[in-house]
Amino acid sequence: MSSQLLLKHNLVYLTEDASHDDVIELINAEAFGPGRHTRAAARIREQGAHDRSLSFVCTDDGETIASVRMTPVLAGGVKGHLLGPLAVRPSHKNRGIGRELVRIAVEAAKRKGSEAVILVGDPPYYMPLGFEKVAYGALQFPGPVDPGRVLVVPIAADVHARLKGVIGWRE
Numbered sequence: 001m002s003s004q005l006l007l008k009h010n011l012v013y014l015t016e017d018a019s020h021d022d023v024i025e026l027i028n029a030e031a032f033g034p035g036r037h038t039r040a041a042a043r044i045r046e047q048g049a050h051d052r053s054l055s056f057v058c059t060d061d062g063e064t065i066a067s068v069r070m071t072p073v074l075a076g077g078v079k080g081h082l083l084g085p086l087a088v089r090p091s092h093k094n095r096g097i098g099r100e101l102v103r104i105a106v107e108a109a110k111r112k113g114s115e116a117v118i119l120v121g122d123p124p125y126y127m128p129l130g131f132e133k134v135a136y137g138a139l140q141f142p143g144p145v146d147p148g149r150v151l152v153v154p155i156a157a158d159v160h161a162r163l164k165g166v167i168g169w170r171e
């Protein structure tokens, strides 16, 4: 039997709660490094709390090894959610955990009546998961972003037409 077959994993996806805060901080620090707080999306997240009911962790035998957070935003005329940070511990990469966390978060946002899920990220990773490019420069972030990396899963009608203007935290 190869050693591959002896590896045991017991992955469970859970809604985030306050007990996960410290380990999520460590996972994000490991994934993004010290510059993470200066990114434009991070500045939106500093404006107000994320929505724990739409934020998820993945645990392996009880140890939290990945996280995705969702923050309520008003993006132009769209009441949506900003997805991120998304991070998976290096020990658990390339097993579909990141993809599954994105899928779960987007489905939860749809159930909650969100109009769109927006993020700043790599198109080759997110576009196969249902994300589309936002028109270049349509959204103004509180800091510089690469306009080619602003992506959206439109949920409500006419989302692309209404995604014009400032993006910021909302109640």
Ligand SMILES: CC(C)(COP(=O)(O)OP(=O)(O)OC[C@H]1O[C@@H](n2cnc3c(N)ncnc32)[C@H](O)[C@@H]1OP(=O)(O)O)[C@@H](O)C(=O)NCCC(=O)NCCS
Binding pocket: 031, 032, 086, 087, 088, 089, 092, 093, 094, 095, 096, 097, 098, 099, 100, 120, 121, 122, 124, 125
């Ligand atoms: C990006 C990240 C969340 C992916 O999580 P993961 O659980 O390893 O990813 P999955 O198993 O769901 O998907 C793996 C696939 O995505 C690809 N992939 C990973 N990062 C990618 C990227 N930035 N751009 C394009 N493809 C990427 C892998 O090559 C792999 O491709 P394959 O299925 O053809 O082999 C994880 O690598 C991570 O935490 N990275 C550091 C933080 C980060 O960059 N977060 C995303 C911010 S935009």
